[in-house]
Amino acid sequence: xxxxSHGGPFHRFRFKRDHKWSGEHMSEYLDGEMPESARxxxxxxxxxxxxxxxxxxxxxxxxxxxxxxGRERRERRQGASVASAVAAGVRARIEEDDGxxx
Amino acid sequence: MAGTPEPPERPSQAxxxxxxxxxxxxxxxxxxxxxxxxxxxxxxxxxxxxxxxDEAQEVAQETFLRAWRALGRFEGRSQFFTWIYRIGFNExxxxxxxxRPAPAPSGPDEDPLDAVADEAPGPQERAxxxxxxxxxxxxxxxxxxxxxxxxxxxxxxxxxxxEAASLLELGEAAxxxxxxxxxxxxxxxxxxxxxxPDAGPA
Ligand SMILES: [Zn+2]
Numbered sequence: 001x002x003x004x005s006h007g008g009p010f011h012r013f014r015f016k017r018d019h020k021w022s023g024e025h026m027s028e029y030l031d032g033e034m035p036e037s038a039r040x041x042x043x044x045x046x047x048x049x050x051x052x053x054x055x056x057x058x059x060x061x062x063x064x065x066x067x068x069x070g071r072e073r074r075e076r077r078q079g080a081s082v083a084s085a086v087a088a089g090v091r092a093r094i095e096e097d098d099g100x101x102x
Numbered sequence: 103m104a105g106t107p108e109p110p111e112r113p114s115q116a117x118x119x120x121x122x123x124x125x126x127x128x129x130x131x132x133x134x135x136x137x138x139x140x141x142x143x144x145x146x147x148x149x150x151x152x153x154x155x156d157e158a159q160e161v162a163q164e165t166f167l168r169a170w171r172a173l174g175r176f177e178g179r180s181q182f183f184t185w186i187y188r189i190g191f192n193e194x195x196x197x198x199x200x201x202r203p204a205p206a207p208s209g210p211d212e213d214p215l216d217a218v219a220d221e222a223p224g225p226q227e228r229a230x231x232x233x234x235x236x237x238x239x240x241x242x243x244x245x246x247x248x249x250x251x252x253x254x255x256x257x258x259x260x261x262x263x264x265e266a267a268s269l270l271e272l273g274e275a276a277x278x279x280x281x282x283x284x285x286x287x288x289x290x291x292x293x294x295x296x297x298x299p300d301a302g303p304a
Contacts (some may be wrong), residue, residue: 027282032170032301033263054299058289061296066257073258079142082159086141087134089163092150094130094170 018045022052030059118182126173133173137166140183144190151194161197165190234295241291249284256281 022045028034029042046052118139124132141162148158168189169176176185242250242258255266267277289296 003297026283027285028278031263033278057299058296059285061234062238062285062292063257065231065238065292066253067147067260068231069235069238070258070260072226075146076142079145082145082162083138083141086145086159086162086166089139090137090170091130091134093163093167098271 015045015048018042019049019052022046022049023055026052026055026059030056030063104137118176122173122176122178122182125170126176129261133170137183140186141166143183144186145281146188147187149190151198153194153197157197161190163194165193168193173198178254228295230295234292237295242292243287245284245287249280249287252277253288254283257285 018041022029023043025034025038025042034042040100042052046056118136121132121136125136144162144165145158148161149155153161158222165186169186172189176182183268242253251270252266252272255261255269256263261269263277263281266281267274270277270278
C-alpha cells in the first residue's frame with residue numbers, strides 16, 4: 001500500500017527510484033549516519049510512502065530489541081561471575097562455621 | 103564472540119522445590135545451586151538499592167548465609183527468591199543505614215519488590231518486548247555468519263560502525279550493507295512480534 005500524491009509520469013518515476021533507494025539505505029538513516037542531502041531525500045520519500053515508513057518503524061523496533069538483548073546478555077554474563085563468587089564465599093563461610101561447631 | 107554460550111535459564115519450580123528440600127536436609131551442593139540460580143538477580147536488586155558492586159556482593163553473600171541458617175523456617179508459601187529478597191532487603195538497609203540516614207521506611211502495603219521488579223513500561227509492553235527479544239535471539243542464530251556478526255557487534259554489543267567494521271576487516275560501506283541486510287532478514291523472521299506501526303511515542 002503506497003500513497004502517491006500527484007500522479008505525473010516524472011513524479012511516478014522519481015517515486016519508484018526513491019523507493020528502491022530508500023529501502024536500501026533505511027538502516028543508515030535510522031543510525032543517523034547519512035550526509036544531509038541523502039537525509040533530505042529519504043525524508044521527502046518517507047513523507048509519501050507508507051511502506052517505507054513501516055520499514056523504518058520495523059527497523060527501529062528490531063534495533064531496540066537487539067539493544068535490550070545485549071543488555072540482558074551483559075547482565076547475565078556479569079551475573080554468572082558474581083554468582084560464582086558469591087557461591088564460593090558462602091561455601092567458605094559455611095565450612096568455617098561447621099569447623100567451629102565440630 | 104559470535105557464539106558466546108548463554109548460561110542456562112533458571113530451573114523450573116519443581117526442581118527448585120527439590121533443591122530446597124535437599125538443602126533443608128543439609129545438602130550443601132543443593133544449596134549452592136540455589137545460590138547460583140538466585141545470586142545474580144539478588145545482586146542486581148542490591149545494586150539498584152544504591153549499593154556499590156563490592157557492597158552488593160558482600161551483602162548477597164551475607165544474605166545467603168542467613169538464608170542457609172534460616173532455611174528450616176522457609177515454608178514455601180512464597181517463592182524462594184521473594185524470601186531471599188526480603189532478607190537481602192533488610193541486610194541492604196542495615197548496610198545503607200551505616201552509611202547515611204535510612205531512606206523513608208516503606209509501609210506494609212508498599213512491597214519493596216514492586217519498586218524493583220517492575221520498571222517503567224507496563225506489564226503488557228514488557229511481555230511483548232520479552233517475546234520480541236526471545237525471537238530475535240532465535241532469529242539471530244538462523245542468520246548466516248556474514249550477516250549475523252555485523253548485527254551482533256553493532257546492535258547487540260553496541261560497538262560503533264567503524265569499530266565493528268574494522269573488527270570484521272570490512273570497509274564501512276560493505277559493513278553497512280551487511281548490517282542492513284542482516285536487519286532485513288531479522289525483520290522477516292520476527293515479523294509477527296514487532297510492535298504495530300502506531301505503538302510507542304510518536
Ligand atoms: Zn518507499
